[in-house]
Amino acid sequence: MKLVKSSAAMARLSAKWDRRVAFVPTMGALHAGHVSLITLARKKVGSTGLVVVSIFVNPLQFGPQEDLSRYPRPLADDLRQCRSAGVDFVFHPSAPDMHPSASSVVVDENALALGLCGAARPGHFRGVCTVVTKLFHLVRPDFALFGQKDYQQLAIIRRLARELNFPVAVVAGPTQRERDGLAMSSRNAYLTVEQRRAAGALRQTLLRGAALIRTGERSAARIETRLRKLFHALAPNARIDYLTVVDSINLQRRHRVGGRVVLLGAAYFGATRLIDNEVVTVPNS
Numbered sequence: 001m002k003l004v005k006s007s008a009a010m011a012r013l014s015a016k017w018d019r020r021v022a023f024v025p026t027m028g029a030l031h032a033g034h035v036s037l038i039t040l041a042r043k044k045v046g047s048t049g050l051v052v053v054s055i056f057v058n059p060l061q062f063g064p065q066e067d068l069s070r071y072p073r074p075l076a077d078d079l080r081q082c083r084s085a086g087v088d089f090v091f092h093p094s095a096p097d098m099h100p101s102a103s104s105v106v107v108d109e110n111a112l113a114l115g116l117c118g119a120a121r122p123g124h125f126r127g128v129c130t131v132v133t134k135l136f137h138l139v140r141p142d143f144a145l146f147g148q149k150d151y152q153q154l155a156i157i158r159r160l161a162r163e164l165n166f167p168v169a170v171v172a173g174p175t176q177r178e179r180d181g182l183a184m185s186s187r188n189a190y191l192t193v194e195q196r197r198a199a200g201a202l203r204q205t206l207l208r209g210a211a212l213i214r215t216g217e218r219s220a221a222r223i224e225t226r227l228r229k230l231f232h233a234l235a236p237n238a239r240i241d242y243l244t245v246v247d248s249i250n251l252q253r254r255h256r257v258g259g260r261v262v263l264l265g266a267a268y269f270g271a272t273r274l275i276d277n278e279v280v281t282v283p284n285s
């Protein structure tokens with residue numbers, strides 16, 4: 001495994017790729033969710049292809065009140081996990097290299113990125129779209145793998161790749177979960193014991209929403225009310241940011257659910273904001 005530390009070195013390497021490349025962009029603090037994306041990346045390109053992982057805590061996607069400085073950066077452990085997962089290249093640039101202080105160009109998605117996490121975290125998806133665009137240019141992957149846990153991000157990246165004509169197939173990796181169903185996330189490490197116990201409520205609530213739809217409920221408002229009540233009962237000290245049901249592609253909310261929809265949830269457990277989702281195909285719609 002080779003460590004690539006500058007964008008210039010990455011660009012030089014990728015200009016000469018003569019094999020299929022699968023790319024897993026990360027912010028480090030790798031867990032089983034990332035490892036499953038790396039495994040999927042290897043499946044996509046086979047033993048003759050290349051698997052590239054980037055580890056870059058992207059300052060552009062953190063708001064002023066967010067956790068950039070305390071975001072975990074266990075580089076040695078991350079590299080060890082990459083090595084044992086069979087990664088070929090780890091791209092680990094510095095922040096000034098990726099975003100020189102004189103930078104003046106950003107990439108904005110202006111439909112899917114406005115609501116949900118985009119409303120709670122202004123500028124977040126601009127930061128994600130800008131860095132992913134740069135990473136795609138530098139790594140030139142054939143496949144790019146993103147976790148389904150960040151459902152809105154995945155939908156935005158799909159659109160970005162299509163509209164900016166990147167010759168890359170965006171591949172979603174299934175959410176990896178703890179035993180109580182909590183979606184794996186680098187942010188779970190911030191939870192106190194009590195918050196960790198309560199955090200399983202997000203998953204349970206979304207699963208209940210899926211069950212309501214499968215048993216015939218079609219009113220988005222009624223589903224959302226039931227979800228809020230259940231979540232409050234399960235985790236009275238947590239604060240809901242949103243619990244909603246929207247179209248799985250355009251993320252629009254309709255009064256009556258139909259087709260393929262996704263239940264999306266975001267909640268604060270103390271200062272830690274967790275997200276999760278569940279996709280449902282509405283029967284007979």
Ligand code: PAF
Binds near residue numbers: 128
């Ligand atoms: O999902 C993440 O970890 C980040 O948003 C990403 C895609 C690596 C961009 O910084």
